Amino acid sequence: MASDVPTLRSLARALGLSRTTVSDALRGSPRVDPNTASRVKKAAREAGYRRNPLAGALMSELRRSRGAAFRGVIAAIDFNEPNRPAAAAAYHKELVSGAEERASELGFKVERFVVGNGGVSVQRLDSILQSRGIHGVVLLPAWDEPDLTNLDWHTFAGIYTDYIIEHPALHSVCPDHYRSMLAALQRLAGLGYRQPGLLLQKHQDERLQFRWGAAFRAFLENHPEVRAVPPLIVENFTREEFVKWFRKHKPDVVISHHSEAMDWMESCGARIPETHGFVALNVWMKTRPCAGLDLQPRTLGARATELLIAQLQRNETGIPEWPLTTTIPARWVDGPSVRQLKP
Structure with a gap:
């Protein structure tokens, strides 16, 4: 029939x-x-036709490779943003490396595209991906809220490798910031620190819907043996503001993305790790050796790629009705900026 x-x-x-x-x-x-x-x-819409993006990618790749073994193509899209910290480049490189490794294991390859200043426009990107038969996109973290609504999402499947994206709302894979902060504070308490202080750039907490700050406050409220030090949350890091806060509240360990704070602590007389400690919230952004949290970007990139390829294999393109978030806890990394437990 x-x-x-x-x-x-x-x-x-x-x-x-x-x-x-x-x-x-x-x-x-x-x-x-x-x-x-x-x-x-x-x-096509009226008939209910749905094209198979993998079949299209297959034909496109075969035409380019003239019969060589097929490897589907996934786009890794980065955003060139002037406000993004320069130290984030290492983190993004690890994300792409994880995506490339997992994609290769699953028979795909990853190509990187840059959108924004010095890169292509979203409209141009749409044209390039369509002409190349690329229908799967991994979006790297954006410092400001990204907007890719001008892509023809009827033909694309996408995964965002950060906490939340709204334009459009896609599935996400990201670190479990809340759980990771609680685990770090618990470890520091076990090492004997009793006055932890949190130094954050305001935008770094806002873009995660305040998960770093919320976890910090929740831990202090539920651990009376740890003295509450008011978090220092600033628009931009400055030595003067930090020194004033550090001398007034006397934290015995500082938790922050900004590892230059160790220099400021030492200028106030702190001896790291003998008298004070420092923990980096993302060791991929540190500027000198220290303990901290490895947010596992390589694992995030690999997991995002797995989920994206699964969508393509199920022929699921477009903006999902219910965007899902997959979180991965950070890994603690020992370093010379915190005291060690004696055997």
Whole structure:
């Protein structure tokens, strides 16, 4: 019995067009007249046609490689943002490395694209990905709120490698910031620290919906043996503001992304780790050796790639109705900036 599932061939027959024209129209090829492309897409929607992005990627790759072994392509999209800390580059590099390793194991390869200053526009990116037959995108973390609504999400599946994205709302894979902060504070308490202080740039907490600060306060409220030190949350890190806070509240360990704070602590007479400690909230952004949290970007990149490939294999493109978030706890890394337990 003939299948009722619409195909490229049945669409072409119904529209009186060639199969190649219908295929080119659905993947956004500029070779097709815009009016014809609009008619094809309208007919495909009404018929309930859903193209298979892996099949399209297969044909695109075979055409480029002239018959070589197939490896599907995934785009890793980074954002060139002037406000993003320069130290974040190492973290992003690890994310891409994890994605590349896992993609290779699953028969895919990753290509990196940069959007924004010095990179391509979102509209240009859409054209490039469509013409290359790339329908899976891993979005690297953005410092400011990213906006990729101009991509034709009917043909793409996407995963964001940070806490939350709204434009559009996609599935995410990110560190478990709240749980990781609680674990770090518990470890510091076990090492004998009783006056932890938190130094944060305001934007770094806001973009995570205040998870660092919330976990810090919750720990202090539920551990009376640890003295509450008011967190120092600032627009921008400055030595003067830090020194004033450090001398007034006397934290015995400082937790922060900003490892330059160790220099400021030492200028106040602190001897690290003999009298005071320091913990980096992201060891991939440290500027000198220290203990801290490894947010495991390589693992995040690998997990994001697994989830993205699974979407492609299920032919799930578009913006999900219910975006899901997968979180991965950070790993504690010992270092010379905290005291060690004696055997």
